[in-house]
Amino acid sequence: MVIIADHVALLKKQAAERHNISTERCHIGHVILEGMLQYPDTIHQIDAVTQKQETNISVANRTKRLATAMRNYGLKVNDNIIVMGNNHLDLCIPYFACHFNGYALCAVDPIMTAEDLQTLFHYVSPEMVFCSKDKVEDTKNALSKNNLETPIVVFDDKENDLEAFVKKHNGTEEQFCLPDFDHSKTIAWLMLTSGTTGLPKVAVIPFDTLLSGLCCWWVQFTDDMDYALAMATIQWMSSLIIFSSTCLMNFTRVQLSVPITPQLLIHVINKYKPKACAWTPYLLGQFLRAAGDLCDLSSFKYIAIGGSSIEKPLFDQFSAKCGAYLYLVYGMTELLVPVFEYNRTTPFGSTGKPMDKFQYRLVAEDGSTVTKPNEDGELWLKGDAFFKGYFNNPEETRKIINDDGWIMTGDIFYKTEDNYYHFVERKRLLIKYCGFWISPLQLEDVIKQHPAVAEVCVVGIPDKETTETPVAIIQKKNGCQVEASEIFKLVREKMPDVKQLHGGLYFLDSLPQTPSGKVHRAKLKEMTITATRIMPTQ
Template sequence: MPENIEQRVNKLRIKAAQRYNIAPERCHVGHLALEGMLERPSAICQIDGATNAQETNISVATRSMRLASAMKNAGFKPGDPIIISGPNHLDLAIPYYACHFMGYSMCSIDPSAEISDLKSLYGNIQPKIVFCQKENLEKNKEALEANRLDNVEIVAFDDMENFIQKHRGTEVNFKPSSDFDQSKTAAWYILTSGSTGLPKVAIITFDTLLNGVIEWWLPTRQDVIHMNMLMTSTQWLSSLIYFISSSIKPFVRLQSSQPVSPPLLVHMINTYKPTSTAWTPYLLARFVQAPAKVVDLSCFKHILVGGAPSEKHIIEEFKKLCDAELHLCYGMTELLVGCFDYNEKTTPFGSSGKPFSKYRYRLVDDEGQEVTEPHKNGELWVKGDAFFKGYLNNEKETKEMLTDDGWLKTGDIFYRDENDNYFFVERKRLLIRYLTTWVSPVQLEQIIRQHPSVSEVCVVGLSNPQTMEYPVAAILKKNGNVVEPQEIFDLVKKEMPEAKHLHGGLFFVEGFPMTPSGKVHRSKVAEMARQSERVFSLN
């Protein structure tokens, strides 16, 4: 019988405590990650599916210890902010693990980040060192100089060995740092705001992170995760979790130093046969629409599906192609983990699942009163030990998300049924205010997708001086089919009251801008809507 994640963590904690002669409670997630690698030295740790290069646990552990030692010798201390910005090549893991070993506060930024975002982030985070791609040296230098951080060293991944030698880094007698408060020291600064605006920086402390790792994997069967395939950069939560978990759980990490294009994705699946991954409903739909026999999905045993609501017909069609357990997960960066107990066999479709006993839950209406009856909407509030501690240097946003007594206000509207199944309705912040009516983009999108020639749709709100806002639909046609705009307007009018019609019109797109985590980038779609020639209803 395979050990569960709690048993595995306790085992690694005891072994690490013995190795470094410290009390078990002083062992943090960095100790456990290193111990997991040292325990299985010859096992494969990571594979780059784009180059087919791979690396063992002992190689990753040794390189990471040498860098961590060099950083300590260079004067870095627990809690110092460290930037890592690169694709998922094999070198990315080295500063990633070094930060966890030594108690540094790591912020991972997608290498495609705009210079304007970097300037804003570096002013907020005040990094002590930046690890990045050689081709991004100038971009990072400019962002640092804009914040008068001219003395911050920038190390290209190709030059890490020079940094290690300069500061006499060594794995000999290496010992992770344990002299810091795990409840107050940030392990991760995670960029959040998803597809809706400029990034905020969520704080995940070392103790919260370890709780999150445990609670992320508890609902998963122990015998199905042998190789996990990453789809996004480590700016995004799922990849961050998979990196730190791979030696703790353990499993092989399949990643890519190149953007995961459809041909590369097919190559990675057919060649390495991963058993688990995290996908968006959008990607599931692409597999459903792909030509038959292009890719063999039979290797998958567990697929986490999140980032957007799932449509029943897409799930049903995908299950015909792949027999994996699908975990339709509700979550957000600030929650760190899925906060509902979802079971593919027993959870009603459309529900996120039932509450976990370890967390507390509330639904709260617009007047601040708790909703106790079933089938009545309210904002979901949760309380637990795996959630974020606030936004870095942003007291206003923190107070909007966290109450004084520790409740996290998700900003998401839910209702519960008579059996305590919770159902996601809409993101509160995405609702469009048309005069005195709140309009749900998700509801309009579900209606428009009923049109047989619509492949995908995104509804956004644009400002309007007469009505406050109005909804606009961006539509991707299916396989180049002809779509008469009036058919879309009539479809909405048939099912929705006048106040919830497409008063801002619609326009057609050749494709949608996507976030690196695979979500439609709503703020960019809104910008497209402002600049596009829109079609309006004739009646």
């Protein structure tokens, strides 16, 4: 049994004794290193693609060498570091070096476009970048556009890789000690979040907030774990949590050094039988359609499902195949932690009940507080566990954190008489048509009732006469046929006139998705403006 709070307290005590400091001065870098040293021969990470693996002590020593080399190069506490790559065995070395040295880690998915890198570097101004050879040119261009002369360490280039950097700057594991700094004022993570705009914003997570936040994710899970699966790259919260928790929860991290596919995932799950992982509903639906009866899911004990709401048929389908505790978590990057008490008795469709440690408000359009049950309002939250604003972006920060410290989530909720909260809609996704607000999720739920529809996304595009007009983008199930007229008829039967598909629809073989497994609404909206659409009058 692993009680996360107890284990972290033990690791802090051991680290304090090892480094001759008080437990209050121990930050997450101390705790992670102590976790590696506690079980030195335990396998820390496995690349399921190459079958290569590495022990805790090897990861600890390689990280120490890189951390001292980075200090010798001249990096200082609170410097910003970009780490970009797929989940190969070298990725965690600069990742943990940032935690050891008090650097602000900004983890980036390698599929980030050159334009987004340029925007990101404008805000972050990195002091060092770690990436693979195929991202060097984009990285150099982004740095040049921002007049930055930043060194690039290249994972897969022998002349410029981790070992070359360590050798050049005299990295060593001998007599290693971690720097002392103010945990509340030193940034641990710079987390990318784009919302629906597609433009990167960077959420600030300090060191003290991070360690307490990591513990929150594992409170409900106390079973011993041998393997946990990191599916996404470390830009995304699920893998950030699994990477940082490897030594806090004493598991071996299974990861993939190439982009994930359902077929590869089937192989990995059958081979390693992990006990924990995280899914988005979209990725889960894709996986179940591909897996059929080819994958044994019985090993899973704890699965977090987030990123968007899961539909009851998909939930039931997965539950029938997997006996794990399905933790349906409401969250957003800026919150870092789960904010509702959710357990096995929570009614389906509810995000859970409020926690005592946070403050909650539901706010109506006129700014008043919603007090009656079953009335919609925007969820506002206040607490010390959340992000501290967007890095170097006060304008965007003011849009989400008001003068009284409330985080305005932009998400519409209602609560029942017994205080269960229910997510309704993301406020910023609503489509304004002729003065009326149309919920894309509501339209999507109707369209998914058609037996030939696998996935659907409804977006609003600009219209001179109506402000915006809703358009549906539909992915058919394999081997199925559906006519546009059938979809229009279905929506007419279920929805009022104002909430029809006034902008039409079109079909795609597959819907684009973000690296975290969500439908890429921003990209679909951009595509839809120039797409050939089938209109309801045709």
